[in-house]
Amino acid sequence: MNFTKTFLLFFVFFLNLNALLPSDAPSLGNPPDTHTIVTVSTIEELNSAIYDAVDHTTIWVKSGSYDLTTLAQKQLSTPNNYKLTDLVIRGETGNPEDVIIEGVSATDDSATFGIQIWDTENVVIADMTFRRVFYHCVSIHPENGATQVKLYHLIFEDAGEQLVKVNKGTDNALEGLIIQYCTFKYTDGVPNKSNGECYSNGISAHYVTGMILENCLFRNNYCQDSGQLCGGNILVWSKSKDTQIIGNTFYNYAQGIVLGLNEDEDDHTGGIVKNNIFYRAKTTNYQQDVSIYVISKNAKVYHNTIITEDSYYAPLEVRYEFATGVVFKNNLLDSGFINYRNNAPDANQNSGNIFDVETDQFYDYDSQNFKAKNENATFVDKVDTIQECNVDFSLITRPQGEKSDIGAFEYKLDDSNDSDNDSDDDDIVSSAQNIGAHLFGKILILFSFLLILFKF
Structure with a gap:
C-alpha cells in the first residue's frame, strides 16, 4: 500500500480519536x-x-x-x-x-x-x-x-x-441525522420578533429517530427580554426516540437539553445524555431554568458536569407519570436536586450523583476548567464504571483509578490541566484544553511506528 495514503488514513483516524471541540x-x-x-x-x-x-x-x-x-x-x-x-x-x-x-x-x-x-x-x-x-x-x-x-x-x-x-x-x-462539531450561538441572546415574542431553540427536532448530536458548543441561547423564557438549546420531541447527546458544552443558557416536551408518552422515548458540560453564572439579566428536562421513558442521564451557581432550584427534572425508567447516574452539580413533577416516578435506580460540589475542587473554576484539581478531589475514584460511558468528555478511558470519577471528566495523573487549547472557544470551554499537546506527542509516536512498519 502507498505509504503516504496509509499514513493519511491513520492520521485522520487518529484525529477523530482526539477531536472534541x-x-x-x-x-x-x-x-x-x-x-x-x-x-x-x-x-x-x-x-x-x-x-x-x-x-x-x-x-x-x-x-x-x-x-x-x-x-x-x-x-x-x-x-x-x-x-x-x-x-x-x-x-x-x-x-x-x-x-x-x-x-x-x-x-x-x-x-x-x-x-x-x-x-x-x-x-x-x-x-x-x-x-x-x-x-x-x-x-x-x-x-x-x-x-x-x-x-x-x-x-x-x-x-x-x-x-x-x-x-x-x-x-x-x-433517520440518520448527525450533527457534529457545530457552534450554535447568539451574539447577545435572542431578540423579540415583531409580535413581541422571543421564540427560539438551538435546535428543535420533531419526529427524529436515533439523532446523534456531539462535540457541539451552545452559547447565549436566552431571551434578550428578561420577561420571557427561551426554549431549550436542544429540544427533541414529537414522537422522537433514541437521541444521543454526547460531549457538548452549554454556556449562558435559559434551558439546556429537553427530551420530550408535551404531556404525551410518545413525545420522546429512550435516549442518552452523557459527558456534557453546562455552565452559567447566576444573573437577573435573563430567565434561567432547568439544565436537563426529561419526559422520555427509559432515558439515561450519565456523567454530566452541571455548574449553575444556584441559578435554578432544580437543574434536573422529570415530568409526568408515564416517564418511567429515567435514570440519573454519576452527574456532578454544584447546587439543586432532581425534581419529579406532575406525578413523575422515581425509578429508584439513581446513584453516584453529587449536588453540592465545592468550587475549590476544580482545577481552575474561574476559567471554567472543571477537571479535578488533584486525585484528592471529592468526585475522583468514586463510582463503578458504566460500560456506556467508558470514556469521558476528553475521550480518556474510564476508570483511570480503581473506580471512575463523577462528572464529565476522568482525572488522569499526567493531565496537563493548566495548558490552553489554541481555539476561539478558550473562554468558554477551557476545561476541554490540552488536546493539542497530547495529540502532538501521540502523532510523533504514530509517525515513528509507521516509519518502522514501512521501513521508510
Whole structure:
C-alpha cells in the first residue's frame, strides 16, 4: 500500500480519536472519486449549483461572504421537485469562518432561511457559517423526503427562530441525522420578533429517530427580554426516540437539553445524555431554568458536569407519570436536586450523583476548567464504571483509578490541566484544553511506528 495514503488514513483516524471541540473537527478529506465537483464563488453560483445539482455531487464553496438578500427567494434550497441523492456542500478551506452565508439580522425578513433541505437523501453540509436570517439557519423537511442529513463543523448564529429546525413529518421520521462539531450561538441572546415574542431553540427536532448530536458548543441561547423564557438549546420531541447527546458544552443558557416536551408518552422515548458540560453564572439579566428536562421513558442521564451557581432550584427534572425508567447516574452539580413533577416516578435506580460540589475542587473554576484539581478531589475514584460511558468528555478511558470519577471528566495523573487549547472557544470551554499537546506527542509516536512498519 502507498505509504503516504496509509499514513493519511491513520492520521485522520487518529484525529477523530482526539477531536472534541468545534475548532478541532477533523477534515472530511477529499471528495469521493465518483463525485462531480462544482466550485462556486458567488451567491448566484451557489444557489444554482445546489438547486440544479445531480446525484453524487460535491459543491466547493470558495472563501467569502454570500449575501442571501440578493436572491429572489431569500434563501438557499435543495430541489423539492425531484429526489436528489448524495449531495455534499463544503467550505473549501475547512474553516467555517471563511465562508459566510448571511442575511441582515434576525429581525429582518430580507433573508428568510440559510438553507432548506427538501427531498434530498444523504446530504452533508460542512465548514461554513450561516447567520442573520429571519427564521432558521437550516430547515430540514422529512415530510418532503429529506433523510440521512449530516451537519458538520458549521457555525449557526443569530437566527430569528430556531437555529436548526427539523420539521414535523406526517408519516416520515427523520433517520440518520448527525450533527457534529457545530457552534450554535447568539451574539447577545435572542431578540423579540415583531409580535413581541422571543421564540427560539438551538435546535428543535420533531419526529427524529436515533439523532446523534456531539462535540457541539451552545452559547447565549436566552431571551434578550428578561420577561420571557427561551426554549431549550436542544429540544427533541414529537414522537422522537433514541437521541444521543454526547460531549457538548452549554454556556449562558435559559434551558439546556429537553427530551420530550408535551404531556404525551410518545413525545420522546429512550435516549442518552452523557459527558456534557453546562455552565452559567447566576444573573437577573435573563430567565434561567432547568439544565436537563426529561419526559422520555427509559432515558439515561450519565456523567454530566452541571455548574449553575444556584441559578435554578432544580437543574434536573422529570415530568409526568408515564416517564418511567429515567435514570440519573454519576452527574456532578454544584447546587439543586432532581425534581419529579406532575406525578413523575422515581425509578429508584439513581446513584453516584453529587449536588453540592465545592468550587475549590476544580482545577481552575474561574476559567471554567472543571477537571479535578488533584486525585484528592471529592468526585475522583468514586463510582463503578458504566460500560456506556467508558470514556469521558476528553475521550480518556474510564476508570483511570480503581473506580471512575463523577462528572464529565476522568482525572488522569499526567493531565496537563493548566495548558490552553489554541481555539476561539478558550473562554468558554477551557476545561476541554490540552488536546493539542497530547495529540502532538501521540502523532510523533504514530509517525515513528509507521516509519518502522514501512521501513521508510
